Amino acid sequence: MTIERRAFDTRSIRRDFPILKREVHGKPLVYLDNAATSQKPVQVIAEITRYYRDTNANIHRGVHTLSQEATQQYEDVREKVRALIGGRRVEEVVYTSGTTMSLNLVARGWARHRLRAGDEVVLTEIEHHSNIVPWQQLRDEIGIVLRFIPMLPDGTLDMEEARRLIGPRTRLLSVTHASNALGTIVPVRELADLAHAQGALVCVDGAQSVPHMPVDVTELGADFLAFSGHKMLGPTGTGVLWARHEVLEEMEPLFGGGDMILTVTLEESTWNEIPYRFEAGTPNIEGVIALGKAIDYLTALGMDQVRAHEVELLDYALRRLGDLPGVTLFGPPEVERRGGVVSFDLEGVHPHDIGQVLDSHGVAVRTGHHCAQPVMAALRVPATARASFYIYNTPDEVDALAEAVADAARFFGGATGATGAAHGG
Amino acid sequence: MVGDPGLDELYREIILEHYRSPKRKRHLEAHNRHADGSNPLCGDQIVVEARVDDGRVSDVGFTGQGCSISQASASLMTDYVVGRPVDEALEAVGAFQQMMTTGEAPSGVDLGDIEALLGVAKFPVRVKCASLGWKTLEQALKRGEPASEAAPVTTDERSM
Structure with a gap:
């Protein structure tokens, strides 16, 4: 199945997103909270309705036509995901409820069984809470040791320190590809090479990269890649854990139940093949099928074009906001090293108040700690305001x-x- | 200018004045009551210190950082409680909470300038900002002396 390329024309793209026509407080909606979740095009919205009107049935269970159709449509999306991220085999794509579940699956399904007390997991100071908390839970449970690559003042990682921290005791490097709080694009390949040289595996949090730029698991050097559907035009409650099939084979299922087993007796059960053994119970079928439409939409535009569009907006936003007196911009100044995220504060105005005034203008941004409290601590700010861009x-x-x-x-x-003079950043 | 009339209801002039020039935003060296408050989700933090003599709040101070609503609310609160019996201060905390819940001036208690915060009730996500100082004062006064260690007060319903 090949997707026909479509010219990247923002005006025509905007027509596909019904919500962009709405007003907020009498002003046209300016939706700049895409790092939290993206809006959905009619193609995705219509697919959910189509599924329930025409195809609804449980998957992998019936010989009847509807069940077979639903199963086929659900399974076809694995190939779309595989193609999007450059995986080798469709069975390497595990559907989850989102990045958080994907990362917890790595912690619980893989690390819980493969690591021992004293083994080291290397993380970074710029991780989202969902790539910190599962590891802290596991540390408390089995005694692994957590190491954090520190952030430099410009929001990039201290690579010298990374080279020191990744050592013979390292068993896993789990790192974000792009920071949700600052936009920083992490040199994952460089870190992955360091980790692999020590025999460690590499888990990449792609929640803020897969929706926004070309991502190839081989080029990244990833053994695991976690991401969410809802940040890439798809429905909430959809997500993916991709992992090399050799790694998936050595993982244990998190949940037991229907669909994840081959045989069950009263004494014991045997697991289904990968990836089904990780997908217990009736999944989010309409969500996955609609995610397929979201991937089609992005593929038609081309991820390179998506990235180019965001770089253009980012460059303009950094200049426009940077020119305003009192505004401090956080994160790397070079657009090549950051995703379409602008985190900022305004002297004398708390981010919560910035967000409130912006909302009265119809401008939707996120304010707060962005589920990255260690980043806020390192920047010595209680919170920031964050604008994040997407295709429309x-x-x-x-x-x-x-x-x-x-x-x-x-x-x-x-x-x-x-209203005084601008200060640096 | 700010286009939405609702904003003016939230940010009444007296609130902006208290935000720009907060009253009693300082450490109270001679305090004998204190409590910490924190709403991690918005990044609001407050420490309330009070001096209670013979059942009366003789002085109070607060430190920390937060949005205009949290800072102005704490500043207005200190104006109200200084010189009042502890019972009356606690009654005011209850009246303030009632005002935030109902969106109407409390019956039986005249909170004076504090009623400028009535508009906050129309912005549900900001109610927790306005309430933080009050809940923290409540804990400080109820804990008594000597202050025992306790978890910080929070008015965040949940922190992600």
């Missing part, structure tokens, strides 16, 4: 963002001199 955003929307931020500065001006 435009330079006009970056202007709307900048004007709303300037309005917030005026509104709270005088608090601690928010």
Whole structure:
């Protein structure tokens, strides 16, 4: 199945997203919270309805036509996922509820059984909580040792320290590909080579990269890749854990139940093949099938074009916001080293208040710690405001963002001199 | 300018004044009551220190960081409670919570300028910002002396 390429035309893309026509507080919606979740095109929304109207049945269970159709449509998406990330075999694609479940599956299904007390798992200071907490839980349970590659002030990783931390005791490196809080793109391949040289495996959190740029598991040097469907035009409650099939073969299932077994007697059970042994119970069938439409949509545009569009917006946003007095930008200044995420603060105005004023302009951004409290601690800020872009955003929307931020500065001006001179960052 | 009329309801002028020039935002060296408050999700942190003499709040101070609503609310709170009996201060905490829940001025207690925070009730996600200082004061006063160690107060329903 080949997807026909489509020209990257933002105006025509926007017509596919019904929600972008809505107004918020009497202003056109400017949706810049894509790192939290993306909006959905009509192709994805319609697919969910189509599935329930035409095909709904349980999968892998019936000889009847509907069940076979549903199974076929559900299984076909594995090939789309495989092709998107450059995996070798379709059975390497495990459906999950999202990145969080995928990472927990690595911790519980693989590390829980393969690691022993004293074995080291190397993480970084810029991880999302979902790539920290499962490892802390496992540390408390089986005594593994966690090492964190520190963040430098510009939001990139301290690679010298990485070379010191990844050593003979390292059994797993689990690292984000792109930071959700700062946008930092991590040199995963360089780190993966260090880890592999020590005989360790490499787990990549692709939640903020797979939706936004070309990702190839072989080029990355990944043994595991976790990502979510809902950040890439798909429905919530969908996600993927990809892993090399040799690694999946040595993993234990997290949940027991229907669909994950071959045989069950009252005494014992045997596991189904990979990937089914990791998908116990009736899954999110309509979600997975609609995720297939989301992947088709992105593939038609081309992930290289998606990335190019975001780099353009990012470059413009960094300049527009950077020109505003009182604005501090966090993260690497070079667009080549960051995803379409701009984290910032405004002198004298708490991010929560920035978010409130922006909302009154119809501009949706995230404010808070972005589920990355260690990043906030390293930056010595309680929280930031974060704008994040996707395929349907435009330079006009970056202007709307900048004007709303300037309005917030005026509104709270005088608090601690928010209208004073710009400070660095 | 800010286009949405709702914003002016949230950010009343008196609130912005207290945010820009908060009252009693300082350590109270002579305190004999204190409690910590924190809403990690928004990054609000507060320490409330109070001096209680003969059942009366003789002085109070707060430190920390937070949004305009949390800071202004704490500042207005200190104005109200200083010089009042502990019972009355605690009654005001209850009245304030009632105001946040119902969106109406509390019956039986005149909170004065604090009623400028009434508009917050229309912005449910900000209620926890306005409440943090009050809940922290409540814990400080209820814990008594000597202050025992306790988990920080939070008005976040959940932290992700």
